[in-house]
Amino acid sequence: MTSIDKLYPPWVVKVVGETLINPSEDPDRVIKCLQNSVNGGSISIRNNTATISSEGIQSLHHVRIGIKSRLSAGVARRLLDLNRSDSTTWILLNKQAAYSGIIALVENWNESVLGPIRITIHSTNLDQVIDWLLHCLKNPKAEKKIKEE
Numbered sequence: 001m002t003s004i005d006k007l008y009p010p011w012v013v014k015v016v017g018e019t020l021i022n023p024s025e026d027p028d029r030v031i032k033c034l035q036n037s038v039n040g041g042s043i044s045i046r047n048n049t050a051t052i053s054s055e056g057i058q059s060l061h062h063v064r065i066g067i068k069s070r071l072s073a074g075v076a077r078r079l080l081d082l083n084r085s086d087s088t089t090w091i092l093l094n095k096q097a098a099y100s101g102i103i104a105l106v107e108n109w110n111e112s113v114l115g116p117i118r119i120t121i122h123s124t125n126l127d128q129v130i131d132w133l134l135h136c137l138k139n140p141k142a143e144k145k146i147k148e149e
Contacts, residue, residue, distance in 0.1 A: 008058045009132060011125040015041070015059035018051040019095055019117040033098040037062055037117050057132060063093075063119060064133050066103020073134040075105055080121075080130050087126050092116035 017038040021030045027050065031043055034052040039061040041054030067076050080089045094112045097104035106112050123129045 008056065008061075009128070011057055011123055011129060013055065013057050013059065013125075013129055014122040015054045016051060016120045016122075017041075017117050018049055018120075020115045021045070021048045021050050022114055025114065029099060030095070033095050033117060036101045037093055037098045037103065037119060057129065060121070060129075060133055063091075063103055064135065067105075067134060070103065070105075072105050075107075077130070077134050079105065079107065080133075084126070087124050088120060088122045089126060089130070090118055090120040092118055 015038055017034045019030060019033065021027050027045060030050045031045075031052075034043065034050055038052045038054050039059050040056075041052045041059060044051050044053075067073055076091060079091050083090045092106045092109070092112070093116060094102075094104040094106050095114045095117050096112070098117055106116050109116060121129060121133075
């Protein structure tokens with residue numbers, strides 16, 4: 001296993017970031033928000049929605065670093081667990097902060113004046129992906145299970 005494989009495990013991961021483009025917003029600036037949130041990927045604009053799609057765990061690099069730097073792993077874990085359905089989960093990011101390269105979690109749609117960026121994560125290895133994403137916080141449910149065994 002190379003050092004790149006340790007940093008970016010080879011799990012199958014699909015990441016989609018999407019947000020509304022408000023009439024008062026410059027679409028190029030909205031695209032920059034998405035690019036500052038999801039590492040790499042293809043951009044599309046349909047109607048008034050901008051979307052970025054990417055594959056691979058490296059797509060979550062910006063989110064991972066942002067969560068660590070803002071010490072928001074506990075909040076992120078709670079939101080990722082709350083919004084989870086089978087092999088998919090999602091979180092919301094503040095669009096204005098993302099424009100400046102800052103990953104700021106929001107808990108509901110109303111917290112972000114311009115509307116949030118929704119980051120959706122799909123993976124058959126979702127538990128491992130979440131643990132990798134929140135590398136600075138162990139999964140309390142998994143630790144409890146290990147202690148009980």
